[in-house]
Amino acid sequence: MSLEFLVASAIAVLTSAGIWLTLRGRTFQVVLGLAMLSYAINVFLFAMGRLVIDKPPIWGKDVTEYADPLPQALVLTAIVIAFGMTALVVVLALRTFLETGTDQVDGLADVTADDDAA
């Protein structure tokens, strides 16, 4: 199996899992989905510099092929931002749950859970 196929299918699986989870109704799943999506994006950005192995990361006059260092810098930035955002969403989701008593994203009361409790 080629490296390209592995990376591409990893991005595909992560993205589809992320989209699926983001569309769920409860905040915890949505948070997980957002995290998955951000992982997928990190790998995607990384791959945008082309996949090369065992090459120097900086261009020089005697170098014909090199690994593009810029996407790695972009990924670093994206990781930091996504990490901060995920932390924020977790806190916000917890706070919303404590304040409204439901973890549904639309904030409406959770009917089935009440039925279970009864």
Add this chain to the structure above:
Amino acid sequence: MNALIVAPIVLPAIVAALSVLARGRRQRVGAALSLAGCVGLLAIALALFAQASGGAVSVYTVGDWPAPFGIVLVLDRLSALMLLLNAGLALVVLVHALLTGVDRKGWHFHPLFQFLLTGLNGAFLTGDLFNLFVFFEVLLIASYGLMLHGQGAGRLKAGLQYVVINLVGSTLFLIGVGTLYGVTGTLNMADMGLRIAALPTGDRGLVQVGALLLTVVFALKAALLPLHLWLPRTYGGTSPVVAALFAIMTKVGVYAIIRTTTLIFGAQVTGPLMLPAAIASVVIGFVGVLAARGLREQAAFGVVGSTGTLLVAVALFEPRALAAGLYYLPHTTLTVALLFLVADLIARRRADHGDAITPGPRFASMGPIAVLYLLAGIALAGMPPLSGFIGKLLILKAALAHQAAPWIWAAILGTTLLAVIALARTGSTLFWKGRAGEMRHGAVSRLDLLPAVALVVLLGALTVGAGSVTGFMDAVAGQMFAPRGYIEAVLGQAAVR
């Protein structure tokens, strides 16, 4: 003198960091810092405006790295205009917040406020696509905090949705930027514009994917239909003062659409999709104004409608229409901010009703507030004598030659009628259908009317000075549609040939 370009980003960031330190009993120090920062920002914006209005494109290379490799900040007429609008609006809103004591309802109002300004100014100035993403995140993080300022269950619910939808937006932004970088090998906007023009036809499809993804993200920020659903709840759920400042945040989306389309992608990529969406948002926005049950909700739908009107002008993608839209841009920003401030004034004086559109007893300084609401209504609906009338007239005139002209005319004129009906009904419910009884409210001084009056004065100035303002907007649009000057300023003259 080019280092002044970085000042609108650095100054609010420093002020924000300093005002974090001023808490508890020293809160007044933080407020004073924030106010001084806003005044300073306005002065800087005026200086930059004077520098750019002659048509020169000034470039600041961050860290002195040469252009396509390092990050550049670029000041042209459009960014100077947006900086000035932002600084002016921020000062007015901050004074309102200080007078009404909203900044003391929770922690860290001033740092968040200043960081939001940092992000906004950065987004208006940057000439690098990934840097634009970073500044979008800066302004979004600050806006999350501001939106939740004061808390409450309703605000948290709306806030969660706002945060989630913007995180998805950021993800799409990264996919778009990544795709474009993969194809062109650059992130500098000017450089990308050049390289896309020279691309083999096989790669055009990928560029289009990236361009459309980015436009979707910007349309999400600008609340273009069908991506507007988050806005009424968010703006209606947060405190009106914060919402008034957020009035400029939809304009960041519009600014980014104008910038990327004229500089990088060209009109053919997004134009055909954007015009119908813009017309639909005008209609939905003003239908929402008619249906709203609270003043904040009404103003929020006003944001959707008037930003839609602005995007109709932008989506035509020709200099005259863009100039008309650019005249409408400061008008709609100030008008919507005014509506939110008036909603706050009314809600503060009606303890039992809040901002709900229900008849109630007379309240303090009802007369002046009614006049302010009338003026805000006139401005939003686009009736003479205020600048909305001129703006809409210019847009209609510019659309005349376009094949979609009947749709545009019908949408804009029809929604004007809707807005007149809605605002007249709201006004008469609030101010005329009096009910007997005494309105309970705390001690409110008339002083808090000042910021709203200042906005009315600005709108008046926009109307009286319409001749010279439209002249300037023509120059702005001319510069946008001749990106050669921008590219030469960033990359040097050799790159263009």
